[in-house]
Amino acid sequence: MNIEEKCINTIRMLSVDQVQRANSGHPGLPLGAAPAAYVVWKNMNHNPKDPKWINRDRFVLSAGHGSSMLYSLLHLFGYGLEISDLENFRQLNSKTPGHPEYGHTAGVEATTGPLGQGISVAVGMAMAERHLAAIYNKNIEIINHHTYVICGDGDLMEGISNESSSLAGTLGLGKLIVLYDSNNITIEGSTDLAFRENVMLRYAALGWQVLEVKDGNSIREITDALNEAKADEKKPTLIKVDTKIGYGSPREGLSKAHGEPLGEEGILETRKFYEWPEKDFYVSEDVKRHFEEINKDLLFKYEENKRVEKLYEKNYPEEYKKLVNSFNNKFDLEFLEDEEFYKFDKDMASRASSGEALNRIAEKFDLMFGGSADLAPSNKSHMNNSGNFSAETPEGSNINFGIREHAMTAIVNGIMLHGGLKSYGSTFLVFADYMKPAIRLSAIQHLPSIFILTHDSIGVGEDGPTHQPIEQLAMLRSIPNNIVYRPADALEAAVGWSVAMKSDSTPVCLILSRQTLKNLEGSSMEAQKGAYVVKREEGDLEKLIIATGSEVGLAVEAAKDEKGVRVISMPSRELFEAQCKDYKEKIIPLNCKKRIVVEAATSFGWEKYSGDEGKILSIDEFGASGPGSEVFKYFGITVESIKKLLNEM
Known part of the structure; x- marks a missing residue:
């Protein structure tokens, strides 16, 4: 085997060794998808020594059950994971938890595991890249990077992925590239049991460029597809990579390869297939040297980018300072100390006072990027002088999410994970049921996402029980690390926005009325x-x-x-x-x-x-x-x- 094949097989065997040592995990995806992951990581712009570099390419493993593959990549590329960390896969307090966890392991860009969330978060990241490029790029491009995703059949069965992919196609997010690990197997068996659609035709209908790699082990085919994807900046790209789950193991092509260790005999047979030494967690010296050479190439691109950054800093010092501060969560919120921000002359519904507060924020703060699930006039969530974000007007700050509450929430999380912006999503409180899985992930990841939830009670009236929230407040309050805030009048609504803007590690749900509320004498x-x-x-x-x-x-x-x-x-x-x-x-x-x-x-x-x-x-x-x-x-x-x-x- 040549050195690149050996590197890929190293990723495979490190991954299955982790699963075997833990006696828990998913060996099937790494065995099949390792070639695609290797090619992406070799070609994307990133620097293990500077994992928070602003203009790095983002990588999201939407199929988060394949986390052992991601940890193998992080080890081999030098992100600080040692062999001992791989040996502690899925163990309590290890750096290698069962699914990737943001903020826990360097190089992990998003917490994934619940299927469909990762690809949807990636849409938010790609939107943030497009919007920030429109804000900051001048004759010097300081923001210019791609978002890569590896997803599986399960991701594309979940409804949230179609919601977010539909919006991505509408917005023409050409720097979003999704590699679809198509192995036709789920836990219950063949995907034919429940999933017979033509995914490529569906994504073409959603406005994506669609490509296919028929040999998922071909480095050349995968590389060519990646280059073709990057060449089209007007459409996001789905690359269908045809693979075999559990490739090279006795369980190749079987559902049992998905979520069970291979077992001692299975590991031995797999080693024989790959002509691999009978040694756990084996990395040869020539493989180490090869990854060092790849990192030298990555470092060259990084330093080139940093020179552009220095030139930008010299020519646009104020913009550069603002950009860097925003990625360090240092936003200029001094206007929130102004008494005028909290003054309201008349009684109004808290949705209206919230809308007034939001627009007061937008007048002073141009890094707010959010919108509504087709309810902005009702949610009062439109920033009046900020324009609409679209394929043609990426500088606009108002996002038209369409009627896609679940995807909206995950996209807001993706924007926050990307960095450099504050983001909100809005809808009726009763539809928080559609948002809950992604709000939970906001809280798990300590993201200060903002959710505007209006029409907060039986005061909705004529729309009846389907639209009158009863149990939603209790549901939201049950989520750890989530602030639920239901104001009594206009001053309290403005205070709620102050709380949301100042939060740095907790999502905030603003719960707002449709009916007019009197401004209370004792409000404080x-x-x-x-x-x-x-x-x-x-x-x-x-x-x-x-x-x-x-x-x-x-x-x-x-x-x-x-x-x-x-x-x-x-x-x-x-x-x-x-x-x-x-x-x-x-x-x-x-x-x-x-x-x-x-x-x-x-x-x-x-x-x-x-x-x-x-x-x-x-x-x-x-x-x-x-x-x-x-x-x-x-x-x-x-x-x-x-x-x-x-x-x-």
């Missing part, structure tokens, strides 16, 4: 602490009401003639729980047992705050169709109901 900047006293008791504290969003106004009205009653606005339980013990005790004293919690959603999770002697005024059934005000009365979320509960205590 203390909303940033998650809960505060919006109406203080006169004299001794006897009872307290905790409410969120539109229900805070009802609680204040119900308590206005009650001297010993305190009203607490709690826009965010997560922010409140992050406060010190003394602050929490000051707001909700433990010795005050007579409590009422009011929220026009499920009671689930509020028991902690109501306590054993308290009451929860909520809705533990689906909504009803009718005018919003009448639906509130129908379910008893009224001033009169709150007063009645107060009197019964």
